[in-house]
Amino acid sequence: MSVFSRLYTTSSLLIVATMASHMALAQPASRIVTVGGSVTEIVYALDQQDRIIARDTTSSYPDQVAKLPDIGYARALSPEGVLSVAPDLIIAIEGAGPPETIDVLQSAQVGFVSVPEVFTADGIVAKIRTVGAAVDQVQAAEVLVTQVASELTEAQNAAQKAANGDPKKVLFILSTQGGRIMAGGTNTAADGIIHMAGGINAVTAFDGYKPLTDEAVTIAAPDVILMMDRGGDHGAAAKELLAMPALIPTPAAQNGKVVRMNGLHLLGFGPRTASAITELSQALYGETN
Amino acid sequence: MSLTIEMPKRGSLPVDRRVQARQLTVILVALLAATSVLSLAWGASGTSLWGALVDLAAGRELSRLDSIVLFDIRLPRLCLGILVGASLAVSGAVMQGLFRNPLADPGIVGVSAGAGLAAISAIVLGAFLPPAIRDLTGNYLVPVSAFFGGWGSTLILYRVSTRRGQTSVATMLLAGIALGALAGALSGILVYMADDNQLRDLTFWGMGSLAGATWTKVLAATPIVLAALAVAPFIARGLNGLALGEAAAGHTGISVQRVKNISILSVAAATGAAVAVAGGIGFIGIVVPHLLRLATGPDHHSLLPNAALLGASLLLAADMIARTVIAPAELPIGIVTAVLGAPVFLWILLKRHGAMGL
Amino acid sequence: MQAFDIEVVLGKSQVLNGVNFTAKPGEVTAIVGPNGSGKTTLLRAMTGEIPYSGKVLLNNKNVAGLKPWQLAALRGVQPQSTTIAFPFTVLEIVRLGLTAGLSAAEKELPLRALEKVGLTGFGNRMYQDLSGGEQQRVQLARVLTQIWRPVVDGAPRWLILDEPVASLDIGHQFTVMDLTRDFSARGGGVVAVMHDLNLTAMFADKVVLMDAGHIAAQGSPQSVLTDANLAQTYGCPLPVCTTPHDGTPFLLPQARHARVT
Numbered sequence: 005m006s007v008f009s010r011l012y013t014t015s016s017l018l019i020v021a022t023m024a025s026h027m028a029l030a031q032p033a034s035r036i037v038t039v040g041g042s043v044t045e046i047v048y049a050l051d052q053q054d055r056i057i058a059r060d061t062t063s064s065y066p067d068q069v070a071k072l073p074d075i076g077y078a079r080a081l082s083p084e085g086v087l088s089v090a091p092d093l094i095i096a097i098e099g100a101g102p103p104e105t106i107d108v109l110q111s112a113q114v115g116f117v118s119v120p121e122v123f124t125a126d127g128i129v130a131k132i133r134t135v136g137a138a139v140d141q142v143q144a145a146e147v148l149v150t151q152v153a154s155e156l157t158e159a160q161n162a163a164q165k166a167a168n169g170d171p172k173k174v175l176f177i178l179s180t181q182g183g184r185i186m187a188g189g190t191n192t193a194a195d196g197i198i199h200m201a202g203g204i205n206a207v208t209a210f211d212g213y214k215p216l217t218d219e220a221v222t223i224a225a226p227d228v229i230l231m232m233d234r235g236g237d238h239g240a241a242a243k244e245l246l247a248m249p250a251l252i253p254t255p256a257a258q259n260g261k262v263v264r265m266n267g268l269h270l271l272g273f274g275p276r277t278a279s280a281i282t283e284l285s286q287a288l289y290g291e292t293n
Numbered sequence: 294m295s296l297t298i299e300m301p302k303r304g305s306l307p308v309d310r311r312v313q314a315r316q317l318t319v320i321l322v323a324l325l326a327a328t329s330v331l332s333l334a335w336g337a338s339g340t341s342l343w344g345a346l347v348d349l350a351a352g353r354e355l356s357r358l359d360s361i362v363l364f365d366i367r368l369p370r371l372c373l374g375i376l377v378g379a380s381l382a383v384s385g386a387v388m389q390g391l392f393r394n395p396l397a398d399p400g401i402v403g404v405s406a407g408a409g410l411a412a413i414s415a416i417v418l419g420a421f422l423p424p425a426i427r428d429l430t431g432n433y434l435v436p437v438s439a440f441f442g443g444w445g446s447t448l449i450l451y452r453v454s455t456r457r458g459q460t461s462v463a464t465m466l467l468a469g470i471a472l473g474a475l476a477g478a479l480s481g482i483l484v485y486m487a488d489d490n491q492l493r494d495l496t497f498w499g500m501g502s503l504a505g506a507t508w509t510k511v512l513a514a515t516p517i518v519l520a521a522l523a524v525a526p527f528i529a530r531g532l533n534g535l536a537l538g539e540a541a542a543g544h545t546g547i548s549v550q551r552v553k554n555i556s557i558l559s560v561a562a563a564t565g566a567a568v569a570v571a572g573g574i575g576f577i578g579i580v581v582p583h584l585l586r587l588a589t590g591p592d593h594h595s596l597l598p599n600a601a602l603l604g605a606s607l608l609l610a611a612d613m614i615a616r617t618v619i620a621p622a623e624l625p626i627g628i629v630t631a632v633l634g635a636p637v638f639l640w641i642l643l644k645r646h647g648a649m650g651l
Numbered sequence: 652m653q654a655f656d657i658e659v660v661l662g663k664s665q666v667l668n669g670v671n672f673t674a675k676p677g678e679v680t681a682i683v684g685p686n687g688s689g690k691t692t693l694l695r696a697m698t699g700e701i702p703y704s705g706k707v708l709l710n711n712k713n714v715a716g717l718k719p720w721q722l723a724a725l726r727g728v729q730p731q732s733t734t735i736a737f738p739f740t741v742l743e744i745v746r747l748g749l750t751a752g753l754s755a756a757e758k759e760l761p762l763r764a765l766e767k768v769g770l771t772g773f774g775n776r777m778y779q780d781l782s783g784g785e786q787q788r789v790q791l792a793r794v795l796t797q798i799w800r801p802v803v804d805g806a807p808r809w810l811i812l813d814e815p816v817a818s819l820d821i822g823h824q825f826t827v828m829d830l831t832r833d834f835s836a837r838g839g840g841v842v843a844v845m846h847d848l849n850l851t852a853m854f855a856d857k858v859v860l861m862d863a864g865h866i867a868a869q870g871s872p873q874s875v876l877t878d879a880n881l882a883q884t885y886g887c888p889l890p891v892c893t894t895p896h897d898g899t900p901f902l903l904p905q906a907r908h909a910r911v912t
Contacts, residue, residue: 058621061622073621074619074621074622075621075622076619076621076622076623077493077497077622079490079493079494079497080493080497080502080504080623080625081504082337082504082616082620082621082622082623083366083504084336084337084338084362084366084367084616085337085616085620085621085622085623086621087337087338087358087361087362087366088336088337088338088339088620088621089621090338090358099490102432102504102505103432104432104504104505104506104507105504105505107432107507108361108365108366108507111361111365112357112358112361112365113357192489211488212487212488212489213489214485309742310740310743390736390737393736393737394736395736395737533739533743533747534747535736536735536736536737536739536747537730537733537735537744537747538730538733538734540695540698540700540728540730541728541730541733541790543699543700543719544698544722544723544726544727544728544730545723545747545748545793545797546719546720546722546723546724546750546797547719547720547723548718548719548720549719586737586738590737590738590739590740590743591736591737591738591739591743592739592743
């Protein structure tokens with residue numbers, strides 16, 4: 005991450021925290037819209053779910069979230085759609101928008117808190133603090149922070165131990181649409197979780213999710229392939245995947261190592277990330293004591 | 294360029310289609326009024342137009358929420374919908390007249406390609422711009438870029454296809470395809486550079502939406518669109534004459550080059566503005582003129598104003614669907630116009646096919 | 652109407668080499684010649700449809716300096732064939748000959764023009780449904796609407812026709828040629844590219860015979876349509892006779908390989 009974005013994140017954190025505390029002083033919000041899967045999870049973890057009246061499309065955990073109205077995709081929110089659920093506070097993951105919608109919401113005196121997204125343990129802690137301040141649960145948030153941070157440390161330590169100085173190379177595949185492998189590079193949630201789980205990302209040549217040429221896949225020589233779980237027959241899907249010419253020579257294909265995990269659990273960077281680390285670490289290195 | 298020739302059934306023709314067209318204008322004005330009122334009255338939130346009107350009539354103040362929903366969300370959105378719908382439909386009709394082809398659309402003069410490339414550049418590269426420029430445009434970097442991108446590519450195309458003061462429509466068509474391919478390739482490079490969020494933004498931009506309607510956008514687009522639409526009466530006779538072919542049109546006293554200049558520039562302005570504020574919205578520019586030609590014939594004196602009215606009404610109707618069908622979320626309007634427009638268009642073609650026994 | 656030193660180069664070939672052409676008001680001037688002799692090219696150059704070098708005068712004014720609407724007030728041009736891009740009715744096409752700001756009486760011109768070309772009652776038919784010959788007459792009606800009066804303010808107007816009878820039956824060929832005589836008799840000028848030499852002989856006051864990009868002969872039908880001129884330009888024997896009552900020339904072509912009867 006560049007120095008600038010780091011600075012930006014820090015300053016926006018401060019601003020958001022200030023805003024949130026001011027609002028908290030005014031009156032606690034009772035009709036909250038959460039935007040972003042991890043944001044929704046944190047509000048649930050703080051036991052404030054009764055105050056959530058609507059959520060965005062990416063919020064799918066826990067299951068009862070599905071009963072709430074869906075205000076659409078986080079970056080294409082409709083102003084009247086959001087207003088129609090009569091919220092008094094919107095807590096949204098960084099990048100929610102468009103800006104025109106946010107402007108209208110703010111002019112309608114709906115509180116708006118942006119939650120920065122950084123794919124590290126500290127990033128999760130910061131998220132919890134921001135959300136906690138926004139829902140006026142600073143103390144509960146600190147309790148949750150302590151718990152989550154220790155879980156994360158523990159999970160990461162266990163993962164490091166399991167790796168035993170010999171980290172596995174993990175290739176995160178977002179999709180294989182049309183035989184093209186979309187892989188997760190640096191600065192992605194996938195990259196973050198792979199490192200936390202004691203692995204190393206097989207792709208470091210680019211930022212974000214991009215198609216990887218077949219030869220680069222072969223050269224990357226991943227030990228394990230990591231994918232999101234989209235349901236269906238895993239056995240057959242894995243067979244088909246590993247039969248792709250680019251993957252055949254890789255150690256992952258030779259050992260049949262394909263790991264599938266729930267997308268939001270794996271990449272959400274919320275309260276459940278410690279369990280995701282443990283799950284991934286076990287999938288990579290097998291059960292350890 | 295191949296021409297699709299449309300032949301309504303014999304014997305079913307009225308004495309004078311001009312009278313019919315004027316009657317249709319009255320109907321379309323009423324339709325636009327009705328859709329306008331409906332779009333003000335209809336929305337995801339519970340705000341009631343009638344309730345608000347009653348309150349206002351009684352001298353009561355509106356609640357803050359109602360006033361924001363009516364005056365900062367629905368009203369600018371209504372205005373933007375009218376501007377965009379009218380622009381797209383009239384631009385389509387003008388392009389079809391100029392290119393003598395009922396399938397021409399403003400994309401032919403490079404507006405869409407240029408605007409699309411500029412919008413993608415703004416989304417992906419906007420962060421690298423000097424802060425002075427970013428401060429100047431604020432949230433409106435994408436629309437401002439799209440507008441100038443659309444104009445820029447049209448001017449390039451116009452330059453390429455104009456020799457000794459004569460613009461070759463055929464050259465423009467070919468150069469437009471080349472420029473479109475180039476813009477597509479450059480867009481592809483930018484798409485590759487884009488991160489996940491930017492990709493999502495690009496996708497949504499391409500599907501069009503009136504959701505970002507603000508008074509700023511309305512105020513910026515209004516003079517451009519009105520200026521572009523105001524020239525329509527002056528090119529109607531020229532576009533009619535062009536149906537005879539360029540040479541014959543010239544012999545009836547039409548300054549063909551002037552008609553071309555005005556048409557191309559006004560279409561670039563109107564479509565550029567529409568695309569800039571609402572993204573990519575398809576089918577209005579093809580379906581509306583086509584329907585009107587079926588109804589009252591191809592005379593541009595009535596076709597252009599009627600296209601403005603019908604285009605505006607249809608876009609408002611599509612927007613009402615877009616913003617209520619999955620409320621509180623909303624669909625991109627380009628999806629609605631394509632999902633409704635494409636089958637209607639196919640149905641018209643099939644029906645006519647049968648009637649002609651071809 | 653005069654044209655001086657008209658040269659036209661299409662691609663790499665010179666199609667017209669220095670043609671000087673004159674037509675007088677009150678006359679029907681026919682341009683004839685074999686295929687590729689440059690007669691349509693000459694007409695298109697004089698109407699400004701293709702680039703040319705030289706000078707074209709209309710009523711002693713250089714056409715290069717006139718605006719399209721000024722030219723349209725002086726001359727009407729009927730194209731050889733016209734496809735229409737959109738489903739216009741016959742009347743809508745003829746109305747394209749009208750200019751803005753006409754009196755109520757003048758707005759009746761399209762119907763009267765249709766009557767003149769024998770298409771009364773065709774006004775609401777779709778142009779595209781008509782036969783080729785009917786379409787050609789609709790175009791003539793449109794041009795007539797544009798220059799209805801052959802003389803305006805003492806200045807003649809010009810009717811310029813490219814093969815006006817090409818796809819007409821013989822009855823309508825006479826209708827159209829009679830119209831040209833009527834137009835010239837009332838003081839207007841007519842310039843027509845013609846294929847049919849017999850019709851030309853009957854209706855033209857002046858004949859311009861083109862051959863390979865230049866004028867081979869010009870003058871009265873009697874002086875131009877001679878055995879020698881025609882055999883040389885058309886490359887086949889075309890014996891010319893004259894009608895007994897008024898001496899109008901007519902052609903009686905003979906087949907080289909005649910049927911034996």
